[in-house]
Amino acid sequence: MALSESGGSFTQGNLFRHVSVMSFTSSIGLMAIFAVDLIDIVFISMLGREELAAAAGYASALMFFASAVNIGLSIAAGALVARAEGERNRTDAREYATSTAVIAVATGLFLPLLMLPFLDVLLALLGASGAAAEMATGYLWIILPTTFLSGLSMVAVAVLRAYGDARGAMYPALLGAGVNLVFDPILIFAVGLGLEGAAVATVLARLATAVLAVTLAVARYQAFARPRPQCVARDFKDAAGIALPAVLGTVATPLGTAIVTREMAKYGTDAVAAMAVINRIVPVVFSVVLALSGAIGPIFGQNFGAGRMDRVYETFFDGLKFLALYVVGMSALLFVLRAPIADMFNANGDMRALLYLYLGPLALGSFFNGAIFVANASFNNLGHPGYSTGVNWARHTIGTWPFVVAFGAIWGAQGVLAGQAIGGAVFAAVAAWLALRVIEAPCRDPLAAHYTCPDQRMQVISNRSQR
Structure with a gap:
């Protein structure tokens, strides 16, 4: 290849x-x-x-x-x-x-x-x-x-x-x-x-x-x-400008996990055990979602470098489309297999109830995590890595703690799981909105004439169809 x-x-x-x-x-x-x-x-x-x-x-x-x-x-x-x-x-x-x-x-x-x-x-x-x-x-x-x-x-x-x-x-x-x-x-x-x-x-x-x-x-x-030392020195700023925000964004993830685990601990060992099982299921079943940011980044980067903002725009929505199809399919599979999975971990009582809740509707919440990954890939590859850091920290702090506490107070341990998913949905919407603003920015700049933008691409297609 x-x-x-x-x-x-x-x-x-x-x-x-x-x-x-x-x-x-x-x-x-x-x-x-x-x-x-x-x-x-x-x-x-x-x-x-x-x-x-x-x-x-x-x-x-x-x-x-x-x-x-x-x-x-x-x-x-x-x-x-x-x-x-x-x-x-x-x-x-x-x-x-x-x-x-x-x-x-x-x-x-x-x-x-x-x-x-x-x-x-x-x-x-x-x-x-x-x-x-x-x-x-x-x-x-x-x-x-x-x-x-x-x-x-x-x-x-x-x-x-x-x-x-x-x-x-x-x-x-x-x-x-x-x-x-x-x-x-x-x-x-x-x-x-x-x-x-x-x-x-x-x-x-x-x-x-x-x-x-x-x-x-x-x-x-x-x-x-x-x-060559002179090349490394020259490129250090560009590399650090992307790497440092990415490192800070990565460190935010265990903080969010710690917040959820701490809230779960209030509801007993069954709740913590269920959370531990879920944290082991997610990386295996939804590995495609976790891989999405690194996988889709080069597609954004190459088309941005080529000035093809129409394809950058299309990549963003194709990423979400692919994500939706995958998450719905895997969530349906988890729902069908929820009893054998719970039996495999000898889950009973509250632990089984929490696993059934996740293996049912809440597994669909992985779509929102994936949407944040797609948005972060656009930020990192379109020259705004700091946005990725901000979105990650916001999602794992104010997008986690208030939601899990509030819903936990209403619905107990099940509310903690629901609050985590709802917080993810809110910040996925914020990340998607910000990503579209970043993608459309060069197309709003009258000096950026070398970019092919979505509206320009649609006009070309329309003219071809008329001919």
């Missing part, structure tokens, strides 16, 4: 098909990662020591912040490369990819130097103590130094997506998941390394993912050039 120097693949062809292919291929890689994470915990739990699972949980909480930085840099790489590719400027695309990769590697080397000397303090802030804290420390000393590998692979995968290579972007995640799955039982049980074996398996998976991602990007698109 290699592209020629003449331009990006998303500036022509059926946009709904582009959205569908990019979303499904991106979700396969995500689903593989989530599945391996779940299997990882299962293997660790089989060792029969509760503190091991707790240690893995504490370590994951600290690793999230390093991952958030890498996610932000990958969003920046994808946006900058896709925009340059849409402008048919392969030189800029290559330099942006190289500069962002260098920044990711440098950041990935610096963060462990910053965190490792203070692991005791950081883990204590999370509530870790005793054997669990000691085990988490050993786990992190193995994994954190390879943060640069994770950052490099994320950037390389984002670059592959920016060139429109949906399948190529999927393969590194599948390889990493496969390596982790093979080495986990060998190192944990056969070699007897326990939790540290799981850490080594993750390091091997990161190495395999990075090697394949970079190899594909270079072999197919010559996507990276020899790093």
